[in-house]
Amino acid sequence: MYTIKSYVFPQSLEEAYELLTKSPRNNLILGGCCWLKMGSRRIQTAIDLTRLGLDEIRAADGWVEIGANVSLRRLETDPILKRRFGGILGKSVSSIVGVQFRNCATVGGSVFSRFGFSDVTCALLALEATVVLHHAGELPLADFMALPIRCDDILVKVRIPDDGRTAAYESMRRSSTDFPLLAAAVSRRGDAWTVSVGARPAMACRSQAAERALEAGQGAAAAGDAAAAELTFGSNLRGSAAYRQELARVLVRRAAETCMEGGNGQ
Amino acid sequence: MKWVNEAIPKTDGLSLVTGQGVYTDDLAPKDCLIVKVLRSPHAFARIKSIRTERAARVAGIACVLTWEDVPRIRYTLAGQSYPEPSPYDRYILDQVVRYVGDPVAIVAGRDEAAVNKALGMIQVKYEVLDPVLDFEQALDNPTVIHGEADYHNNFPIGGDPKRNLVASGCEGEGDVEAALAQCDVVLDRTYYTQANAQAMMETFHTYTYLDQTGRLNVVSSTQVPFHCRRIISHALGLPQSAVRVLKPRIGGGFGAKQTLVSELFPALVTQRTGRPAKIVFTRKEAFQGSNSHHQMRVRVRVGAMQDGTIKAVDMHALSNAGAYGEHASTTVGLVGHKSIPLYAKNAAFRFSYDVVYTNTMAAGAYRGYGATQGCFAMESIINELAVELAMDPAQLRLHNIPQEGDNMPAYYNEPLSSSRLPQCIRRGMKMIGWDKKYPAVRVDERHVRGVGMAITMQGSGISAIDTATVTIKLNDAGHYTLMIGATDMGTGCDTILAQIAAEVLGCPMERITVAAVDTDHSPFDTGSYASSTTYVTGKAVVMACTELVEKITAEGARRLGIHPERAEFDGDMVYDRTDPEKSFSLNSLAEALVVGEGTQWLTATASNCSPTSPPPLMAGFAEVEVDLETGEAKVTDYVGVVDCGTVVNKNLARVQTEGGIAQGIGMALYEDVQYDSRGQMVNSSFMQYKIPCRTDLPQLRVAFEESYEPNGPFGAKSIGEVVINTPSPAIAQAIYNAAGVRVRSLPITAEKILLGRSETT
């Protein structure tokens, strides 16, 4: 049972930031709110950013920018994203619960919370995305994920280099709208490869061994083996570490194969 | 026939699809107290102390009740006919808590916020005890879950609480060991089925109030209003006459609401405070504070001759009752009773069972009621036997199953009075494309599609126990009121029973109103469970309506001044058979019957109890595609062919079948109630406990092979439960055929398939 004492729609990010930093422990930036009610937080001030226009997707100056309040559903329907990166941002989220859930859940909420099972984070990692924080500024998503989770800054947007890369996304789920049991995203720009594996069940992370294997031309199967060997896997309700390791082998290979053929959506 | 065997829309359909407020929570008074339950965080503990003063002082709190405040009356929550074959092992609140989720205190207050605040202020000190969580370790465990002195059984069910044994038994015919010794092939296999949640969309909802005479009125989403009335009055120490139970529309039950999960909490609050009270279970409570399917281990030994003739079946079931024994002794019976008879025509058989207590949530009734678990074990071993004998599994079944008219020694020696099971099997084979697809077809490098099958039977009501009474009234405009005690929980029985009545009365459906169940007004019915409504209550409808037709005819004859033998009633007119011009319309008769001299309000009441429980039968065929690299299994086609006797309502029977198959697929592949090492359920939400959604399932294909059941209404048997049984064994076999992995424990996850494959290669 959560409670909210005061609910504010700030007029600017600066105002939101001031409110938040007054008491980062008690105040909270609201995202899509899909899981708010499951918590038992006593929120002093809930800060709602939905009136700040952070729900836009833009392509300019060699970057694609996705506002923090863009819904997961928008990732599937937006023409800019449909045409880029093999459409994997849309594909990655398309199995999450249902349309009405994805109309609520936001990119910012998903990325900021650093959930291990986050499909979109796994996909963004493979696209070498950066995050823009209101106070700390821009930093690579991978770096952001390595930081301890602190609630004293605001995720404003996610940026992806608009460099014409192809990409592919694979996930395995126990049932079709469940969290992923394991996810893999691979992107390719010329001879440069990026491989990320999510829901291990820990946070998504890159597999440099798999990337090296691909860059060395050893092929998709070698990349799958490399990811399975390099990364650590854990067990939870959905599957064991041993099974996840096998899945990483298969899904990384499949995503790499798809990339070799031109990526998802080709 | 005009109404029976048609696709009649459900009479409440339009109000449901336009979102009318017809369910319990929609109807509850706005000012009623909100009731919530504090639940045990421990799997097994004794309450040392419980302090409620602070909670009671929270503004708006009306009462806080603990084990010290409730009647010391043991009872069972199982909605079964009295005397119930379930142990009286509960108090409303007990000093000993026996699973994580067991009620510790009841709090009622003016709104949710106040109640939540008060719940947080109750201070409980527990003496934490060693729980028994593994049902295979429960029997004779040093931990005794029910040590209470006032534990009570209405009659012996083979239990011994000191051993954690709820019930046990053994039955059979012939010398099983001798028969096995003579067989060419003997298989000995053990299968596991998990606890599953019924997961109806409406959780447990009840509200209560005192009426103008001070009687306790209970409005509840229940399958068993009359059992509710009896159990509530017993548990609260009230005379039955002081309790009234009403059932509005129900958002699904599937057996979960055959147990009184939510009723007693608000009932006790209303009794104590005199104020209306309401409880609405959260989904989490519905998962971890209610009841589930019984987890079981079933060992089967089957012996056969080289030609496929089965000569011996030996089955033992170990069933996990959880913390309380509701439905424990009865559910386990169906494991053997509904599976062995299909193969015991020429066989010696033995069925034995033990049901044990553990410190997990109590199990209860779930569609299939033990037959599902038995079907998985029995049908799986038959599929394994077919491989062993190198026989087609369909042929193996056709060779062994009883034929219509055969006696079934393993089914209480009841005759198989109607069966088109062989036709079900043959039709299903054709529909799925068995000849082309069995055992498997390779799709591409990594995908293989396998097919598998299973057959099953259920019952139609509990023979010689389930009773239904129906009253039909002729009203003054020539329309009828059909009074029933059976509970439509979305299945459409109100419509089905009206169809049957319209058929007998020869009138349009619109002329019949079916009254919702109200124990003050409705005639007695054991309730909607055990696949009884169409068969047992439906027959009572036929009997009552037939009697009313006779009364209308006689009354018409009297007014026509002719001998009743000469009169005939065609639904609209009573007329003289020898002179059809001489007639009396039903409308004018009905009007005349309630005015002036000779007034005679016509009603008819009939009660029915069936001495037998004719089995509906079904053959299920699964096609499953397995990804050999990930182990992912997806059901790509499912065919169910059902013999439920005469299909009373074609649409509703079809949807029952499709819905049952979907639940069965959920059991086979996805669903699995799990606990952590401390006994905390870890998947008590739809986020973690995945029931199938529409992208998990193929478009299900259903057909009917209608036999005619001589004891049923218009030849009907039941359909509600038989439809859930076949998916697990059929899918398990399809996966074996596709991937070469035999998974004997449900659910069959991709992980089990893949890791099983790496073990076999």
Added chain:
Amino acid sequence: MKIKITVNGELFNKHVPNDMMLLDFLRKYGFHSVKRGCDTSNCGLCTVWVEGKPVLSCSYPAVRADGKSVTTLEGLRPQAEEFGRFLVAQGAEQCGYCSPGFIMTVLAMEQELEDPTEEEILRYLSGNLCRCSGYTGQMRAIRAWLQHRKEQKGGEQA
């Protein structure tokens, strides 16, 4: 907080608790079609439209809906009845508890997707759970209804 929400065209000017979700707001003011089936945003029973888009009202803060237009099944009676008749003709409404949320999503789908394939229909509706029907009868109803709508539109154009 004081908020103004338009529900089915009617303005509600109300004080609401800051932690109230839209679902509770709607039920409080008598929109009983809106049901709760879970606590984890997984079942779709509470689906309503905010500004024409299907959302989970159990997860949508009532305050966030300030100034917005909300539609529940009560506000779509003719459409609900029209599609509902197809659903009832299949017997696929069954217990009916998931029907309002399901129908809200079906009606949203019809606006959002043009001539959807079976696969697209399934995916669009995957967030609406149903435990009774096995979904197949719902699909029969949707196909028949979409066909009917197509014929209606064809008729209008001709």
